[in-house]
Amino acid sequence: MDRLIIKGGRVIDPANGVDSTGDVVIEAGAFASVGGSADVGKGDRVFDASGCIVCPGLIDPHVHAREPGGEEAETIATCAAAAVEGGFTSVCCMPNTEPALDHAASVKFVYRQSKEARRARVFPVGAVTKGREGSELAEVGLMSEAGAVGFSDDGTVVASAGVMVKALKYLAMVDRALMQHCQEPTLTSNSVMNSGPMAVRLGLMGWPAVAEEVIIERDIRLNRRIGCSYHVQHVSCAGSVELVRAARADGQPVTAEASPHHLLLTEDMCDGYNTMAKVNPPLRRQADVDAIRAGVADGTITILATDHAPHAKELKALEFDAAPFGMVGLETALGLYVKALVEPGLIDWPKLIEMMTINPARLCRLEGLPHQLGTLTVGRQADVTVIDPAESWQIDESVFAGKSSNTPFMGWDVTGRAVGTFVGGRTKLDRHGRGGE
Numbered sequence: 001m002d003r004l005i006i007k008g009g010r011v012i013d014p015a016n017g018v019d020s021t022g023d024v025v026i027e028a029g030a031f032a033s034v035g036g037s038a039d040v041g042k043g044d045r046v047f048d049a050s051g052c053i054v055c056p057g058l059i060d061p062h063v064h065a066r067e068p069g070g071e072e073a074e075t076i077a078t079c080a081a082a083a084v085e086g087g088f089t090s091v092c093c094m095p096n097t098e099p100a101l102d103h104a105a106s107v108k109f110v111y112r113q114s115k116e117a118r119r120a121r122v123f124p125v126g127a128v129t130k131g132r133e134g135s136e137l138a139e140v141g142l143m144s145e146a147g148a149v150g151f152s153d154d155g156t157v158v159a160s161a162g163v164m165v166k167a168l169k170y171l172a173m174v175d176r177a178l179m180q181h182c183q184e185p186t187l188t189s190n191s192v193m194n195s196g197p198m199a200v201r202l203g204l205m206g207w208p209a210v211a212e213e214v215i216i217e218r219d220i221r222l223n224r225r226i227g228c229s230y231h232v233q234h235v236s237c238a239g240s241v242e243l244v245r246a247a248r249a250d251g252q253p254v255t256a257e258a259s260p261h262h263l264l265l266t267e268d269m270c271d272g273y274n275t276m277a278k279v280n281p282p283l284r285r286q287a288d289v290d291a292i293r294a295g296v297a298d299g300t301i302t303i304l305a306t307d308h309a310p311h312a313k314e315l316k317a318l319e320f321d322a323a324p325f326g327m328v329g330l331e332t333a334l335g336l337y338v339k340a341l342v343e344p345g346l347i348d349w350p351k352l353i354e355m356m357t358i359n360p361a362r363l364c365r366l367e368g369l370p371h372q373l374g375t376l377t378v379g380r381q382a383d384v385t386v387i388d389p390a391e392s393w394q395i396d397e398s399v400f401a402g403k404s405s406n407t408p409f410m411g412w413d414v415t416g417r418a419v420g421t422f423v424g425g426r427t428k429l430d431r432h433g434r435g436g437e
């Protein structure tokens with residue numbers, strides 16, 4: 001029997017309440033045993049995890065794989081390669097492609113490309129409305145059957161309250177989350193950075209925080225009697241955290257995600273017309289960063305998501321107004337989350353792992369059949385990430401596995417890095433030759 005033993009690590013599996021030193025044994029692509037000490041037999045492959053954390057494969061519920069239509073910036077295969085490099089075994093790609101992922105055939109296309117790439121698993125998030133145009137509901141039932149793991153018009157908001165109510169009702173029936181990109185369009189036409197003195201000084205159109213808050217507030221109210229899983233994507237401001245906190249205290253099925261850049265950067269980064277800092281929603285003020293971190297610390301925000309948004313070099317080289325929004329995130333996320341959340345003592349490693357495994361798995365319906373991801377449960381398919389929490393490294397675009405390298409974090413020193421990534425028991429990353437191939 002072909003066995004892989006991930007030996008001697010600190011095994012953390014939040015869903016099963018596991019946090020202890022031991023071995024994880026994988027047989028025929030599935031977990032055979034978790035914890036305890038395994039005897040190494042003849043022919044067993046051994047991955048040395050001493051000094052490392054061994055946890056369920058990391059899951060990112062918000063990436064842009066750019067395929068079809070944006071292949072010069074990223075493809076499903078290169079996105080899946082970047083994911084593995086960052087320690088992610090599963091990523092969920094947004095439907096704002098060209099054409100949009102808005103029907104069952106496009107959902108199946110993502111699965112096909114993902115399978116062919118043989119790196120991380122890439123799961124499709126379907127569009128809420130046809131063409132992401134906001135007027136007519138997409139075939140969400142057929143798309144769910146085909147495997148869409150959630151629904152969003154990301155890049156744009158579902159602006160119409162009438163369409164939103166319909167969407168919430170249908171998605172409640174098919175048991176999928178509505179992931180909202182919260183941006184009231186009439187408050188943000190031509191907006192490129194946070195509203196305030198910096199935008200005035202730079203002569204750039206401001207983007208008020210209320211444009212985000214007003215959508216969250218509306219959606220929570222619309223959903224009150226419907227009870228669909230409602231998810232706020234990339235929270236950027238303090239008011240949004242407050243709204244989510246109140247809704248959750250009220251027992252409503254509301255979740256929210258935070259991205260590395262909103263946990264670490266402010267609008268100051270836009271100074272000098274730095275297009276690497278142009279992102280949607282925009283970087284805000286320090287008070288917003290502090291509020292988002294506090295929201296993570298008190299359990300208001302339960303999911304971490306990169307919003308990995310690759311763009312070709314020549315587009316980010318345009319002037320600030322014309323450059324596209326977004327930054328890459330998959331290969332830098334882990335070290336940045338550690339810097340923002342673990343190093344200041346806001347959360348510990350088990351909580352960080354919960355926010356990157358079982359919580360996004362539940363949001364995207366990956367925990368149950370047919371996928372059964374997000375845990376180290378015996379019998380399930382073995383997606384595992386091994387993290388060296390002490391490895392210090394510098395963010396360097398020249399080694400990125402993804403196709404694009406647009407990030408404002410270039411040159412940052414971070415600590416904590418994936419050193420082993422295993423998908424279905426197969427080694428996809430062994431950074432330092434710890435064994436097991």
Ligand SMILES: [Zn+2]
Pocket residue numbers: 154155156181233234280281
């Ligand atoms: Zn978005």
